[in-house]
Amino acid sequence: MTDRRTFLAALGASTISSRLTALPTLWGGGSAFSAWTWVHGGSATIDLAGWKTRYARLRDAGITGVLVSGGDTAMHVEAAHSQGMALHRWVWTLNRSGDKKVQDEHPEWFSVSREGKSSLTTPPYVGYYKWLCPTRRPVREYLADVMGEVAAIPGVDAVHLDYVRHPDVILPRNLWETYKLVQDHEMAQFDYCYCDVCRERFERETGKDPFTLADAPADVEWRRFRWRMVTETVEAIARATHARGKALSAAVFPTPMIARRLVRQEWDRWPLDLVFPMLYHGFYREPISWIAGATAEGVAALPVSTPLVAGVYLPDLPPPALGEAIRAAREGGAAGVSMFEMGGLTDAHLQVVRSAIG
Numbered sequence: 374m375t376d377r378r379t380f381l382a383a384l385g386a387s388t389i390s391s392r393l394t395a396l397p398t399l400w401g402g403g404s405a406f407s408a409w410t411w412v413h414g415g416s417a418t419i420d421l422a423g424w425k426t427r428y429a430r431l432r433d434a435g436i437t438g439v440l441v442s443g444g445d446t447a448m449h450v451e452a453a454h455s456q457g458m459a460l461h462r463w464v465w466t467l468n469r470s471g472d473k474k475v476q477d478e479h480p481e482w483f484s485v486s487r488e489g490k491s492s493l494t495t496p497p498y499v500g501y502y503k504w505l506c507p508t509r510r511p512v513r514e515y516l517a518d519v520m521g522e523v524a525a526i527p528g529v530d531a532v533h534l535d536y537v538r539h540p541d542v543i544l545p546r547n548l549w550e551t552y553k554l555v556q557d558h559e560m561a562q563f564d565y566c567y568c569d570v571c572r573e574r575f576e577r578e579t580g581k582d583p584f585t586l587a588d589a590p591a592d593v594e595w596r597r598f599r600w601r602m603v604t605e606t607v608e609a610i611a612r613a614t615h616a617r618g619k620a621l622s623a624a625v626f627p628t629p630m631i632a633r634r635l636v637r638q639e640w641d642r643w644p645l646d647l648v649f650p651m652l653y654h655g656f657y658r659e660p661i662s663w664i665a666g667a668t669a670e671g672v673a674a675l676p677v678s679t680p681l682v683a684g685v686y687l688p689d690l691p692p693p694a695l696g697e698a699i700r701a702a703r704e705g706g707a708a709g710v711s712m713f714e715m716g717g718l719t720d721a722h723l724q725v726v727r728s729a730i731g
């Protein structure tokens with residue numbers, strides 16, 4: 374909280390309205406209800422002109438910002454800004470499956486399950502589930518440096534964090550059959566982090582070793598400790614990005630309660646400037662109307678100064694259903710909607726966006 378206030382004070386902003394004035398590019402022009410899309414920007418065949426064309430198509434539908442992973446950052450900045458759109462650089466955080474350097478140089482930084490296995494050598498569920506331990510100071514410093522460098526790139530409006538969490542100790546309900554699991558309790562091989570640094574710090578704070586707890590999942594202090602370790606990591610990253618005059622946003626699990634239970638995220642306590650909960654109703658076997666209530670839970674938990682942009686999942690939303698989802702998000706008090714992802718936006722979808730956000 375202190376970080377955010379300091380950041381806003383530096384911009385001369387002390388209220389919501391003055392902040393939006395101070396940071397118009399965050400909102401792609403400060404419209405009342407903003408629209409965004411995640412973009413896989415790593416195509417080898419699309420050049421600057423091609424991206425300008427794609428972003429112009431989105432802008433025509435009223436989309437005000439893009440969250441872009443991969444590809445050349447400067448090119449995407451130029452393409453997005455040429456259309457008056459905000460650009461958040463979308464990056465993976467604690468999941469470092471693509472970070473060979475850290476895997477080679479610091480295998481000890483990777484989180485360890487209640488079975489004592491490293492996520493580097495024994496990743497849970499899928500091969501790319503290789504996660505850093507958020508409790509370790511060098512990990513926080515490393516991620517703050519990495520994100521600070523992203524923030525320092527000219528024109529980047531914000532750093533957009535993804536995978537800021539532990540591996541799913543419980544998967545969203547719709548994925549249980551995929552992995553042939555019945556996750557009605559926290560299973561040891563999916564429960565993190567029990568590395569030496571986590572055990573030592575928790576023992577110092579509480580006198581308990583999480584490895585020897587009779588029922589680790591039932592221990593409230595152990596649960597809260599892990600939420601807080603992720604939060605402290607986000608705080609370190611926020612200091613680095615805000616110091617460069619850039620905002621920080623994140624894609625997070627759908628509600629504060631689900632996020633805590635499934636992946637140990639207490640995102641309503643993070644120093645973010647914009648929050649993008651992934652309200653992917655299909656993952657939870659919920660109807661579209663669920664988006665309204667889930668949005669409202671997030672809005673109620675966040676400080677009033679932190680806008681919530683509702684993330685929605687296009688493969689589960691043919692055009693008429695997308696309109697319904699956007700209306701549900703608005704009803705729940707969202708400040709905007711973000712669609713996953715650009716490749717799924719048909720012309721019919723864009724027509725729906727144009728009329729639903731107006």
Ligand SMILES: [Zn+2]
Nearest residue numbers: 506566568571
């Ligand atoms: Zn650890």
